Amino acid sequence: MSKNFVVAVCGATGAVGQEMLKVLEQRDFPYSKVIPLASARSAGKKVECKGEELTVQELTKDSFDGVDIALFSAGGAISKEYAPIAAKAGCVVVDNSAAWRMDDECPLVVPEVNPQDLDWHKGIIANPNCSTIQMMVALKPIHDEAKIKRVVVSTYQAVSGTGQKAIEELENQVRRLMSGQPVVADVYPHQIAFNCLPHIDVFMDNGYTKEEMKMVNETVKIMGDPSIKVTATCVRVPVFYGHSESVNIETEQKLTADDVRALLAKAPGVTVEDYPEKLIYPMAINASGEDDTFVGRIREDETIENGINMWIVSDNIRKGAALNTVQIAETLIERDLVRVP
Amino acid sequence: MSKNFVVAVCGATGAVGQEMLKVLEQRDFPYSKVIPLASARSAGKKVECKGEELTVQELTKDSFDGVDIALFSAGGAISKEYAPIAAKAGCVVVDNSAAWRMDDECPLVVPEVNPQDLDWHKGIIANPNCSTIQMMVALKPIHDEAKIKRVVVSTYQAVSGTGQKAIEELENQVRRLMSGQPVVADVYPHQIAFNCLPHIDVFMDNGYTKEEMKMVNETVKIMGDPSIKVTATCVRVPVFYGHSESVNIETEQKLTADDVRALLAKAPGVTVEDYPEKLIYPMAINASGEDDTFVGRIREDETIENGINMWIVSDNIRKGAALNTVQIAETLIERDLVRVP
Numbered sequence: 001m002s003k004n005f006v007v008a009v010c011g012a013t014g015a016v017g018q019e020m021l022k023v024l025e026q027r028d029f030p031y032s033k034v035i036p037l038a039s040a041r042s043a044g045k046k047v048e049c050k051g052e053e054l055t056v057q058e059l060t061k062d063s064f065d066g067v068d069i070a071l072f073s074a075g076g077a078i079s080k081e082y083a084p085i086a087a088k089a090g091c092v093v094v095d096n097s098a099a100w101r102m103d104d105e106c107p108l109v110v111p112e113v114n115p116q117d118l119d120w121h122k123g124i125i126a127n128p129n130c131s132t133i134q135m136m137v138a139l140k141p142i143h144d145e146a147k148i149k150r151v152v153v154s155t156y157q158a159v160s161g162t163g164q165k166a167i168e169e170l171e172n173q174v175r176r177l178m179s180g181q182p183v184v185a186d187v188y189p190h191q192i193a194f195n196c197l198p199h200i201d202v203f204m205d206n207g208y209t210k211e212e213m214k215m216v217n218e219t220v221k222i223m224g225d226p227s228i229k230v231t232a233t234c235v236r237v238p239v240f241y242g243h244s245e246s247v248n249i250e251t252e253q254k255l256t257a258d259d260v261r262a263l264l265a266k267a268p269g270v271t272v273e274d275y276p277e278k279l280i281y282p283m284a285i286n287a288s289g290e291d292d293t294f295v296g297r298i299r300e301d302e303t304i305e306n307g308i309n310m311w312i313v314s315d316n317i318r319k320g321a322a323l324n325t326v327q328i329a330e331t332l333i334e335r336d337l338v339r340v341p
Numbered sequence: 342m343s344k345n346f347v348v349a350v351c352g353a354t355g356a357v358g359q360e361m362l363k364v365l366e367q368r369d370f371p372y373s374k375v376i377p378l379a380s381a382r383s384a385g386k387k388v389e390c391k392g393e394e395l396t397v398q399e400l401t402k403d404s405f406d407g408v409d410i411a412l413f414s415a416g417g418a419i420s421k422e423y424a425p426i427a428a429k430a431g432c433v434v435v436d437n438s439a440a441w442r443m444d445d446e447c448p449l450v451v452p453e454v455n456p457q458d459l460d461w462h463k464g465i466i467a468n469p470n471c472s473t474i475q476m477m478v479a480l481k482p483i484h485d486e487a488k489i490k491r492v493v494v495s496t497y498q499a500v501s502g503t504g505q506k507a508i509e510e511l512e513n514q515v516r517r518l519m520s521g522q523p524v525v526a527d528v529y530p531h532q533i534a535f536n537c538l539p540h541i542d543v544f545m546d547n548g549y550t551k552e553e554m555k556m557v558n559e560t561v562k563i564m565g566d567p568s569i570k571v572t573a574t575c576v577r578v579p580v581f582y583g584h585s586e587s588v589n590i591e592t593e594q595k596l597t598a599d600d601v602r603a604l605l606a607k608a609p610g611v612t613v614e615d616y617p618e619k620l621i622y623p624m625a626i627n628a629s630g631e632d633d634t635f636v637g638r639i640r641e642d643e644t645i646e647n648g649i650n651m652w653i654v655s656d657n658i659r660k661g662a663a664l665n666t667v668q669i670a671e672t673l674i675e676r677d678l679v680r681v682p
Contacts, residue, residue, distance in 0.1 A: 178515065198585070199617070206640065235497065303571065
């Protein structure tokens with residue numbers, strides 16, 4: 001990495017944007033300049049990266065002149081409008097929203113899983129949904145070894161996935177309930193404190209939520225294998241950071257639990273935490289702040305011929321969003337792909 | 342119900358015991374006398390039923406003389422020791438612990454599902470595990486109609502299932518975290534506040550927890566059909582009351598989501614809550630204090646030929662424990678079975 005790059009962070013004042021700046025610093029990303037961008041409302045605010053105070057600039061059509069890489073996390077509407085403008089200005093976009101994920105012109109990438117898809121990018125690369133990313137990191141080595149036929153996943157998703165306001169809502173609701181006051185629900189349609197909401201993102205005509213269909217469709221695109229069938233139930237739980245997933249897998253070839261542990265132990269981005277006899281298993285509070293995806297409770301499912309159950313936990317703001325986005329940018333640099341064809 | 346019965350409540354000061362007294366009152370159970378029993382430590386305490394103050398008596402070998410029905414919820418060890426003593430004294434035991442559930446001599450009963458199994462009782466009847474009961478109520482009509490082959494279930498279980506001390510632990514941990522103090526974990530091996538623990542009851546040699554194996558084995562016994570295969574992942578979540586379950590079902594015959602809704606709408610003990618367009622679905626906070634099991638998010642699973650996903654929520658202390666126990670006692674009366682053969 002000889003060259004240093006000009007990097008824009010679009011949505012720099014949000015939960016994920018803030019984490020992106022932190023990850024750029026922690027990984028000593030080879031930038032010459034970071035330009036924090038946000039809406040007019042947030043322009044003028046100060047953010048920090050590598051000890052340097054940066055002034056947030058208003059996102060405009062001219063923001064991307066001279067920018068090499070833009071990391072977007074400012075919502076789907078902003079991405080839809082500004083990512084093509086950035087790409088046209090010669091800036092490679094790594095977009096954390098859902099806007100471009102299923103676009104045939106845009107690779108959808110988890111660097112440990114399908115870095116080769118970056119080779120055909122046309123200026124916009126999509127970062128998958130948080131709950132998909134952590135599942136992909138854990139499933140890829142299993143798919144390579146034994147071919148995954150079907151996945152049944154139920155998620156336990158943290159409120160930070162919704163953003164800063166949802167973190168505050170959970171905290172406020174808990175405080176109010178603890179002092180006997182009625183609860184106000186604003187970000188979510190119902191109380192999230194001490195409750196589970198089987199509802200993430202909007203409902204589709206088929207009865208599934210958009211979040212559930214993201215797991216179904218993004219898995220196929222990232223794995224590059226339309227034969228993998230996924231059915232998902234996505235649930236919001238009163239946890240601040242860290243998504244957990246209960247994943248049931250059916251493979252074509254037989255794998256024992258030990259086989260899976262051995263495969264995952266050498267997989268990039270994965271830490272196996274599976275010592276039930278010592279009461280060690282992945283947990284949201286431990287994954288928070290970590291880069292790896294943690295896998296445990298690995299056991300054979302005897303109800304089918306080749307079945308495995310596992311429990312997958314990762315920091316949804318880091319690997320699920322900011323970290324994966326920065327890793328995509330790093331992989332673009334490694335593969336000498338920081339240019340718009 | 343012409344006769345009135347002498348009823349003992351064993352474990353009357355615990356979370357479930359207290360709820361049993363409440364349910365006996367609310368359902369106007371035909372008792373002539375309620376005798377609250379507990380350990381020597383709790384003897385002398387006062388409890389209430391139908392406005393009457395009752396003094397808790399110490400559980401001894403002589404506690405069951407003249408008692409017709411004993412409702413046990415004082416832990417497995419107490420049940421193991423005292424249920425046979427009670428039965429020998431001519432008292433029919435309905436036991437809420439795991440001690441007798443898989444005993445071939447003891448029926449395991451959900452009154453809406455297999456009341457006929459009460460006919461062969463020999464003095465001790467077992468109340469199933471909380472997470473099993475609510476699943477059985479929802480699955481029975483589906484099994485009758487389309488024969489269930491396989492179930493993949495992931496649970497979201499409330500701390501009240503562990504007992505009063507766990508309720509206090511969640512509350513204390515939340516208070517401490519909210520005031521920036523370190524957390525103390527005593528009832529659970531790890532922090533439960535704002536966390537998910539993929540660990541309920543003890544770990545078995547096969548890698549599953551005892552709670553997970555209860556769902557596997559109790560389902561077969563209650564349904565009376567060894568061909569139903571269940572694989573489970575049981576998870577404790579920071580919710581006070583109400584277990585939620587994400588359940589994936591494979592049936593022999595095809596059922597549409599509408600078929601399932603129609604079947605469940607007329608099923609005893611079930612309320613269908615499935616209006617996603619109005620953001621209505623079952624939630625723990627709504628199920629709390631209710632008798633019914635709530636089912637929603639009913640949708641076809643396209644990854645298999647005959648698949649259904651659903652979300653099942655019930656009050657784990659009521660239908661999952663106290664209510665089901667009292668309903669068993671009521672069914673014994675209805676079927677004229679309040680005697681030890």
